[in-house]
Amino acid sequence: MNFLKHRWNDIVEYVMEKVIFLAGIISIAFVVLIFIFLLKEGLSLFKTYSPFSFLFGLSWYPISHPPKFGVVPLFLGSIVVTLGAILIAVPLGVGAAIYIAEVAPRWLREILKGLVEFLAAIPSIVLGFIGLVTLVPIVKEVFGLPTGLTALSGAIMLAFMAMPTIVSIMEDALTAVPESYRAGAVALGATKWQMIWRVLLPAASSGILAAIMLGIGRVIGETMAVMMITGNAARIPTSITQPVRTMTATIAAEMGEAVQGSEHYFALFGIGILLFCITFLINFTASFFIKRKR
Amino acid sequence: MSSRALLTEKIAFFCLLLCTLIIVIPVILITAVIVKNGIAGLSWEFLTQSPRLGMRAGGIFPAIVGTVYLVLGTMLFALPVGILAAVYLTEYAKDNWLTRVIDIAIVNLAGVPSVVYGLFGLGLFVVFLKFGASIIAGSLTLAIMSLPVIITASREALNTVPQSFREVSLALGATRWQTIRHVVLPNSISGIVTGTILALSRAAGETAPILFTVAAFYLPRLPQSLFDQCMALPYHLYVLSTQVPNIKPHIQYGTALVLVLMIMIMNIVAIVIRSHFRKKKLW
Numbered sequence: 001m002n003f004l005k006h007r008w009n010d011i012v013e014y015v016m017e018k019v020i021f022l023a024g025i026i027s028i029a030f031v032v033l034i035f036i037f038l039l040k041e042g043l044s045l046f047k048t049y050s051p052f053s054f055l056f057g058l059s060w061y062p063i064s065h066p067p068k069f070g071v072v073p074l075f076l077g078s079i080v081v082t083l084g085a086i087l088i089a090v091p092l093g094v095g096a097a098i099y100i101a102e103v104a105p106r107w108l109r110e111i112l113k114g115l116v117e118f119l120a121a122i123p124s125i126v127l128g129f130i131g132l133v134t135l136v137p138i139v140k141e142v143f144g145l146p147t148g149l150t151a152l153s154g155a156i157m158l159a160f161m162a163m164p165t166i167v168s169i170m171e172d173a174l175t176a177v178p179e180s181y182r183a184g185a186v187a188l189g190a191t192k193w194q195m196i197w198r199v200l201l202p203a204a205s206s207g208i209l210a211a212i213m214l215g216i217g218r219v220i221g222e223t224m225a226v227m228m229i230t231g232n233a234a235r236i237p238t239s240i241t242q243p244v245r246t247m248t249a250t251i252a253a254e255m256g257e258a259v260q261g262s263e264h265y266f267a268l269f270g271i272g273i274l275l276f277c278i279t280f281l282i283n284f285t286a287s288f289f290i291k292r293k294r
Numbered sequence: 295m296s297s298r299a300l301l302t303e304k305i306a307f308f309c310l311l312l313c314t315l316i317i318v319i320p321v322i323l324i325t326a327v328i329v330k331n332g333i334a335g336l337s338w339e340f341l342t343q344s345p346r347l348g349m350r351a352g353g354i355f356p357a358i359v360g361t362v363y364l365v366l367g368t369m370l371f372a373l374p375v376g377i378l379a380a381v382y383l384t385e386y387a388k389d390n391w392l393t394r395v396i397d398i399a400i401v402n403l404a405g406v407p408s409v410v411y412g413l414f415g416l417g418l419f420v421v422f423l424k425f426g427a428s429i430i431a432g433s434l435t436l437a438i439m440s441l442p443v444i445i446t447a448s449r450e451a452l453n454t455v456p457q458s459f460r461e462v463s464l465a466l467g468a469t470r471w472q473t474i475r476h477v478v479l480p481n482s483i484s485g486i487v488t489g490t491i492l493a494l495s496r497a498a499g500e501t502a503p504i505l506f507t508v509a510a511f512y513l514p515r516l517p518q519s520l521f522d523q524c525m526a527l528p529y530h531l532y533v534l535s536t537q538v539p540n541i542k543p544h545i546q547y548g549t550a551l552v553l554v555l556m557i558m559i560m561n562i563v564a565i566v567i568r569s570h571f572r573k574k575k576l577w
Contacts, residue, residue: 125553
């Protein structure tokens with residue numbers, strides 16, 4: 001009996017070890033699979049459409065004859081909205097993180113942290129809906145525009161969606177600064193603000209870079225809210241108060257109509273490849289900054 | 295300290311407070327708007343009936359059911375794989391190139407835009423594996439999207455179990471798997487459950503990954519099998535706010551409120567579990 005039990009334990013041990021190993025490498029498998037499937041569909045476009053006109057074409061007219069799949073207007077749309085959002089979100093987010101981590105009294109800190117976490121939990125579709133009924137009319141009114149569905153509205157909305165990411169990473173970076181740095185600065189007679197400005201911020205600088213990178217990653221991949229409030233005009237933006245269309249919104253808006261296996265369908269996967277590569281680079285850089293901080 | 299330095303400090307702290315308020319006040323306003331307008335739309339009929347008159351009347355019952363199915367499906371696929379992957383990384387993996395590649399893969403999976411997951415789900419599950427737009431295709435897509443979050447949270451939970459616990463178990467003659475099964479997992483389960491619920495609450499609110507893999511504009515009946523399409527709350531809200539002209543706002547806000555409430559309840563459950571187990575912790 002005892003022998004059998006031992007034998008059974010050995011088998012369980014062996015099987016579990018293999019199963020756990022498989023589960024361990026599954027994330028690699030998925031990254032590779034995602035890339036393969038995007039490539040498989042996306043590259044089919046280039047059998048009939050030149051890669052050069054896809055990457056550098058200045059117009060996106062998927063249903064004209066002949067169709068044009070130039071990705072530049074969509075790429076620029078994403079860039080304008082992302083830049084706008086980051087310019088708004090980074091100063092506010094870093095400022096708020098400093099306030100929450102260093103200045104606010106403990107009771108207030110917990111409330112503020114809770115509110116920021118709550119913002120992170122609200123689905124993007126809900127924020128998009130609220131933006132559509134509140135922010136869009138405000139932007140239209142304030143800037144005297146024919147429509148409020150503009151890159152600017154999208155940037156403001158996305159800035160809010162990036163805020164929780166930026167605040168929480170920045171907070172981590174600040175709390176990771178050793179207590180002795182603070183004590184040293186204060187002992188030299190610095191005010192709390194001088195300590196924060198001259199000691200904490202430089203010490204946490206790679207955290208700031210990581211926060212910016214991950215904020216960009218969060219914003220550039222956002223889809224639903226952007227699709228609802230940027231106006232969806234696939235042309236090269238010349239001003240932030242114009243309607244634009246981002247890469248993500250193009251996929252989400254057009255995949256429903258694209259016929260499976262058509263040029264249009266493949267072109268949307270081509271945009272997917274671009275997005276995948278861009279976010280890959282951003283996350284890779286961000287994790288480099290986070291590692292360096294440690 | 296000079297009075298100028300103190301004045302600078304006052305101004306700086308005021309600016310920091312201002313930054314914080316610019317972020318926090320809209321959060322409060324958004325919540326207030328959703329709750330105030332949404333409550334007007336909530337009723338027993340709204341929660342238990344199908345939409346009627348081209349979504350302009352009736353309720354959102356099929357969308358609620360669809361989202362529940364999708365969340366359960368996501369959990370079914372993502373939870374076992376996520377926990378085992380975390381077990382591999384904390385208990386088995388050595389510090390070598392493979393582990394580093396896995397780390398990079400997880401970081402990247404976490405950063406892939408949700409709409410790209412949607413494309414992948416469409417390419418692999420809907421078209422290549424011929425599942426069609428279905429609950430199983432949508433759940434698998436959401437599961438892969440949730441994996442990095444579940445793995446990371448479970449890893450942190452497993453790491454909080456003191457090394458000595460493992461050493462004692464192994465010294466008593468337990469095998470590695472017995473140690474994990476009877477010592478490591480029971481002592482980290484609260485962290486794992488908390489992280490998983492949070493990941494699922496995120497999946498519940500996602501629209502882009504289900505857009506081409508499962509979501510139906512309108513279905514008169516509830517899904518009958520894993521291979522049926524279903525309605526889902528986030529997609530329903532999208533339809534209500536962009537595709538249906540002349541709709542009464544209280545239906546839109548009501549849908550938004552139900553979705554937010556559902557996610558909040560999941561978050562609160564996660565927090566309660568965490569604090570409950572924290573109290574019972576012996577080390």
